[in-house]
Amino acid sequence: MTNQMNASRKASGPKLDATPAKPTVKAAAKKSTRVRAVKRTPAEVTRLTEFYRQMLLIRRFEERAARSYTQALIGGYCHLNLGEEAAVVGLLSALAPTDYLFTNYREHGYAINRGIDPNRVMAELYGRIDGVSKGWGGSMHMFDLTHRLLGGYGIVGGQIPLATGAALAIDYRGGSDVVMCTMGDGTTNVGAFHESLNIAALWNLPIVYVIINNRLGMGTTVEKSSAEPELFRRGAAYRIESARVDGLDPLAVAEASAQAVAVARSGKPYLLEVVSERLRGHSVVDPAKYRSETEVAQLREHDPVVTFGAQLVRDGVIDANGMAAIEHEVTARVDEAAAFAEASPTPDVATLFDYNYATPVANDSRRLPGQPLFEPAPRPDLGEDQ
Numbered sequence: 001m002t003n004q005m006n007a008s009r010k011a012s013g014p015k016l017d018a019t020p021a022k023p024t025v026k027a028a029a030k031k032s033t034r035v036r037a038v039k040r041t042p043a044e045v046t047r048l049t050e051f052y053r054q055m056l057l058i059r060r061f062e063e064r065a066a067r068s069y070t071q072a073l074i075g076g077y078c079h080l081n082l083g084e085e086a087a088v089v090g091l092l093s094a095l096a097p098t099d100y101l102f103t104n105y106r107e108h109g110y111a112i113n114r115g116i117d118p119n120r121v122m123a124e125l126y127g128r129i130d131g132v133s134k135g136w137g138g139s140m141h142m143f144d145l146t147h148r149l150l151g152g153y154g155i156v157g158g159q160i161p162l163a164t165g166a167a168l169a170i171d172y173r174g175g176s177d178v179v180m181c182t183m184g185d186g187t188t189n190v191g192a193f194h195e196s197l198n199i200a201a202l203w204n205l206p207i208v209y210v211i212i213n214n215r216l217g218m219g220t221t222v223e224k225s226s227a228e229p230e231l232f233r234r235g236a237a238y239r240i241e242s243a244r245v246d247g248l249d250p251l252a253v254a255e256a257s258a259q260a261v262a263v264a265r266s267g268k269p270y271l272l273e274v275v276s277e278r279l280r281g282h283s284v285v286d287p288a289k290y291r292s293e294t295e296v297a298q299l300r301e302h303d304p305v306v307t308f309g310a311q312l313v314r315d316g317v318i319d320a321n322g323m324a325a326i327e328h329e330v331t332a333r334v335d336e337a338a339a340f341a342e343a344s345p346t347p348d349v350a351t352l353f354d355y356n357y358a359t360p361v362a363n364d365s366r367r368l369p370g371q372p373l374f375e376p377a378p379r380p381d382l383g384e385d386q
């Protein structure tokens with residue numbers, strides 16, 4: 001397969017916004033409420049319902065994280081996956097538990113969807129010892145070897161060479177695991193992106209590079225930052241198979257992700273562009289004043305969680321009672337996570353450096369804030385007069 005355009009929405013399609021009001025599934029379903037029962041097998045119904053449940057869990061988790069941040073229960077940086085739920089759930093549905101995942105700093109949804117207990121993800125946001133990274137990583141630095149989530153990186157593009165190295169390790173050792181490495185649209189302009197794709201293509205590494213194109217790098221649009229705004233086309237420069245998919249449709253993303261993972265498992269890299277939306281500002285402290293009213297309204301129209309929920313109701317996959325039950329279950333799960341996080345103790349400052357390296361490192365500095373950088377230099381003895 002060569003480069004292809006899978007998406008109905010193009011990068012130049014609906015524009016982005018600030019902070020939209022919360023549309024409900026009920027409201028979206030009202031627009032076309034007639035249930036047209038589509039024949040589905042019980043397995044399909046279970047899969048679709050689980051997709052929706054996972055998307056809603058991420059939505060409610062992130063909304064709770066935003067609230068806890070304003071209550072000063074969470075500190076530091078905090079970037080949310082609001083609007084990217086379909087992308088997260090669709091992408092990870094194609095990975096085996098033994099595959100590896102690297103993400104950028106916008107990673108809470110990935111951590112939860114990878115199977116990490118939401119209690120531990122929330123506790124990490126709160127900086128508590130029961131957190132995924134024992135409270136020392138925070139929002140941007142979740143790491144869990146058991147679930148093969150190898151970070152969580154705050155440096156834009158920092159994850160790409162590391163993920164490429166993991167793919168090299170798999171190739172070197174043998175085996176059929178693959179690596180998935182997600183990044184934002186703005187990140188495709190850092191040198192490490194191009195160096196990594198080049199080497200992955202030359203060495204046939206088993207890796208899927210995923211661009212979550214939410215069309216903004218902080219406040220800068222793709223069109224302003226990328227000379228080729230159809231980002232999947234960048235694969236062509238390295239003869240890497242690539243595709244673009246509608247990131248608001250979890251089923252389309254799942255299909256595209258399965259195809260990409262299959263190529264990686266056969267021993268070749270793949271570049272997948274997922275055209276998505278960022279419902280709020282770059283991070284929780286960004287009011288996104290650079291978005292217009294019209295853009296905000298358009299975003300509301302395309303909310304992936306609401307749209308997918310309404311579609312499942314229309315198709316007769318879930319009825320109103322079923323939707324209410326999922327909402328209830330997910331809300332209770334998030335409440336539990338927040339209560340767990342609040343009850344978890346803060347880490348002892350003496351453990352600050354304990355997890356910097358996986359194995360002991362010579363000359364590992366353990367200087368705490370406020371302590372001098374170096375021991376004071378010994379003074380020459382100049383006698384009593386001096």
Ligand SMILES: Cc1ncc(C[n+]2csc(CCOP(=O)(O)OP(=O)(O)O)c2C)c(N)n1
Pocket residue numbers: 106154155156183184185186187188214216217218282
């Ligand atoms: C090396 C580096 N430069 C700049 C930043 C500041 N920064 C954080 S996120 C970001 C924008 C990234 O945009 P994009 O790749 O589209 O990802 P998104 O935030 O939209 O998910 C920038 C410039 C950083 N963290 N690291």
Ligand SMILES: [Mg+2]
Pocket residue numbers: 184185186212213214215216217218
């Ligand atoms: Mg972006």
